[in-house]
Amino acid sequence: MSDLSLRLRNTGYAFILAHELGHVRFQHPGYNGVPVTVAQGNETQADRFGLELMRRTGTIPMGAMLFFQSGIFYFENRADFPSDAAWQTYLTQKATHPLTAARLRALSNQVRTMADDFARGQPNRSATIVSIRFIGDQFARLATFLDDLVLQRVMRAKAERSAPTTLLPRRERETAKDFPIR
Numbered sequence: 001m002s003d004l005s006l007r008l009r010n011t012g013y014a015f016i017l018a019h020e021l022g023h024v025r026f027q028h029p030g031y032n033g034v035p036v037t038v039a040q041g042n043e044t045q046a047d048r049f050g051l052e053l054m055r056r057t058g059t060i061p062m063g064a065m066l067f068f069q070s071g072i073f074y075f076e077n078r079a080d081f082p083s084d085a086a087w088q089t090y091l092t093q094k095a096t097h098p099l100t101a102a103r104l105r106a107l108s109n110q111v112r113t114m115a116d117d118f119a120r121g122q123p124n125r126s127a128t129i130v131s132i133r134f135i136g137d138q139f140a141r142l143a144t145f146l147d148d149l150v151l152q153r154v155m156r157a158k159a160e161r162s163a164p165t166t167l168l169p170r171r172e173r174e175t176a177k178d179f180p181i182r
Contacts, residue, residue: 012063015050022049031096039096047107055114058121060131065138068104072142073159075099079152104143112136 022028026049028042054061077099081087091098111118112133119128145151 008063008066010063011054011059011061012067014054014059015061015064015067018050018053019046021053022046025049034096036091036093036096040098043097044103044106047103048110051107051110051114055117058118060118060128060135061111062131062135064107065135065142068099068107068139069142071099072145073155077146077152078149079156099146101143101146104139104146108136108139108143110136111139 023042023046026042026045028046031039034042051061051064054064075097076090076095078084078087081090091100115129115132115136118132119125122128
């Protein structure tokens with residue numbers, strides 16, 4: 001189990017580093033004074049570069065998907081705004097690094113399209129292709145989650161009502177019901 005955790009962490013870090021290298025490679029400026037549309041385009045370009053670099057090195061992007069999965073609960077999303085208009089204003093005027101359904105769908109398409117290349121050199125190529133397509137599908141499922149405002153609001157309400165102790169490591173046979181909601 002710890003080996004899998006280490007691989008997930010390392011491939012997550014690999015994606016983040018490759019993404020940041022994309023900014024360096026394409027000489028993206030910082031985001032002060034840069035129009036939001038340019039900043040968002042730079043993020044998309046850096047995402048594509050990060051996955052491309054991982055593809056070239058044969059690094060399966062499973063940790064990248066988990067990074068974005070956790071980001072859904074950390075970065076601002078539609079449920080954090082009082083209306084669709086406020087959310088759209090945020091996206092068009094302030095969000096330099098938005099985690100949107102469109103961004104996740106683009107990552108999904110890229111991962112699925114490059115599945116054969118990611119599997120190059122793997123001992124069981126066909127099983128690896130299936131696994132990589134599964135990762136691509138998970139990006140798409142996360143995008144579906146971001147499109148579901150009701151689900152986002154439920155998750156937000158649950159998080160706001162949960163005590164920080166719910167994040168503590170669990171003992172054997174311990175469940176979430178062992179932690180009271182405030």
